[in-house]
Amino acid sequence: MSITITAFEHSPDGGKGLARDTRVRWALEEVGQPYDVRPLSMQALKESTHLCRNPFGQIPTYEEGDLCLFESGAIVFHIAERYAGLFPSDADARARAIMWMFAALNSVEPSILEIVVARFAEGDKPWAHERLPLVFDRIRQRLRPLAVRLGDADWLDGEFSAGDLIMVSVLLRLRPSGILDEFPTLAAYVARGEARPAYQRAFAAQLAQATAAMSPGA
Amino acid sequence: MSITITAFEHSPDGGKGLARDTRVRWALEEVGQPYDVRPLSMQALKESTHLCRNPFGQIPTYEEGDLCLFESGAIVFHIAERYAGLFPSDADARARAIMWMFAALNSVEPSILEIVVARFAEGDKPWAHERLPLVFDRIRQRLRPLAVRLGDADWLDGEFSAGDLIMVSVLLRLRPSGILDEFPTLAAYVARGEARPAYQRAFAAQLAQATAAMSPGA
Numbered sequence: 001m002s003i004t005i006t007a008f009e010h011s012p013d014g015g016k017g018l019a020r021d022t023r024v025r026w027a028l029e030e031v032g033q034p035y036d037v038r039p040l041s042m043q044a045l046k047e048s049t050h051l052c053r054n055p056f057g058q059i060p061t062y063e064e065g066d067l068c069l070f071e072s073g074a075i076v077f078h079i080a081e082r083y084a085g086l087f088p089s090d091a092d093a094r095a096r097a098i099m100w101m102f103a104a105l106n107s108v109e110p111s112i113l114e115i116v117v118a119r120f121a122e123g124d125k126p127w128a129h130e131r132l133p134l135v136f137d138r139i140r141q142r143l144r145p146l147a148v149r150l151g152d153a154d155w156l157d158g159e160f161s162a163g164d165l166i167m168v169s170v171l172l173r174l175r176p177s178g179i180l181d182e183f184p185t186l187a188a189y190v191a192r193g194e195a196r197p198a199y200q201r202a203f204a205a206q207l208a209q210a211t212a213a214m215s216p217g218a
Numbered sequence: 219m220s221i222t223i224t225a226f227e228h229s230p231d232g233g234k235g236l237a238r239d240t241r242v243r244w245a246l247e248e249v250g251q252p253y254d255v256r257p258l259s260m261q262a263l264k265e266s267t268h269l270c271r272n273p274f275g276q277i278p279t280y281e282e283g284d285l286c287l288f289e290s291g292a293i294v295f296h297i298a299e300r301y302a303g304l305f306p307s308d309a310d311a312r313a314r315a316i317m318w319m320f321a322a323l324n325s326v327e328p329s330i331l332e333i334v335v336a337r338f339a340e341g342d343k344p345w346a347h348e349r350l351p352l353v354f355d356r357i358r359q360r361l362r363p364l365a366v367r368l369g370d371a372d373w374l375d376g377e378f379s380a381g382d383l384i385m386v387s388v389l390l391r392l393r394p395s396g397i398l399d400e401f402p403t404l405a406a407y408v409a410r411g412e413a414r415p416a417y418q419r420a421f422a423a424q425l426a427q428a429t430a431a432m433s434p435g436a
Binding site for chain 2: 051055056057058066067069070071073074077078092095096098099101102103105106107109110113114117121122125126127131134138142145146148149
């Protein structure tokens with residue numbers, strides 16, 4: 001069965017790889033599965049066809065035969081479970097890889113997404129300037145113990161897994177803020193993720209799409 | 219192998235069931251597995267013994283033989299995978315149950331936890347009063363599409379699953395704010411979850427512990 005994912009027709013980041021389709025593309029590249037992309041305009045995200053795929057009107061989604069999934073974490077989980085390459089074979093190690101997926105999405109990413117709220121949703125509020133450092137401090141409170149746990153290891157628990165794929169995808173959204181560089185071992189961890197050939201292919205694919213969609217002839 | 223979880227010795231909510239050990243207890247009750255509880259003081263959460271279990275210094279954790287997990291989502295997933303009762307047997311339905319777990323934890327809970335930030339972490343800031351309605355509005359933006367998707371069904375996708383267990387656990391934290399009651403079908407959904415005998419047992423167990431820890435003779 002062929003796999004089709006959805007992505008922004010015009011990614012708001014212009015192809016920096018921060019949209020969540022990149023992590024799904026990355027997972028598919030790691031396990032060597034081809035996929036099609038259905039690019040969606042901002043308007044199409046709110047139409048009933050897409051709301052049927054994802055009630056929250058977001059990308060990415062994943063379609064394969066009769067199965068339709070949303071939530072990047074659930075999609076990466078599904079790919080990792082179905083195809084070899086992203087979960088260790090040992091049962092306990094696999095449970096820990098899944099633990100790091102949830103930790104990235106529930107204990108780390110929410111603090112990082114608050115930057116978007118502070119800078120954009122509340123960017124015109126009188127407290128915007130004074131509040132941003134508090135948001136940054138809450139992110140640091142999450143990164144400090146994460147850096148301690150990673151130590152000088154390459155990956156969070158033995159070999160590279162879906163847990164690292166999600167954690168790296170979450171952390172790299174921090175780079176524009178400068179906070180990631182305050183934690184050199186985490187910055188190096190993210191760089192190791194980005195250096196993987198599968199990530200490179202995923203990044204190139206989303207960039208090519210963003211560039212094609214933005215060219216005048218497209 | 220016996221199961222041991224960690225929980226607050228003195229839950230900050232005084233036994234209202236809002237601490238995250240409740241969802242783990244609930245999952246264990248649904249699948250009929252006994253468990254031991256290791257109550258931890260706020261001080262013990264920051265000690266190396268516990269940071270080894272969870273680098274973020276939080277409860278709950280889950281120990282079973284050599285396996286030690288943190289993150290309530292990962293723990294509930296592990297229980298649902300290991301014991302019958304929380305995942306459907308159909309592969310696509312199982313993938314969707316897992317999707318709802320991730321959706322609850324990554325698309326719904328972060329907006330709800332911002333109430334804690336607004337009321338407590340930033341409760342003394344000059345913007346606290348004016349900002350809270352914005353936080354509430356972002357929660358409503360998540361609940362509206364969720365209510366549409368649930369419709370008049372009992373559960374999110376067929377039979378009760380781990381996806382409902384996590385979603386109900388996330389939503390019930392909203393009750394004190396009054397926002398849940400603005401969405402009667404979601405309030406009824408949460409009430410259906412709370413009415414399950416397994417939830418009742420889990421709630422009673424965490425309340426008994428909170429009460430015992432708070433009594434003068436304890």
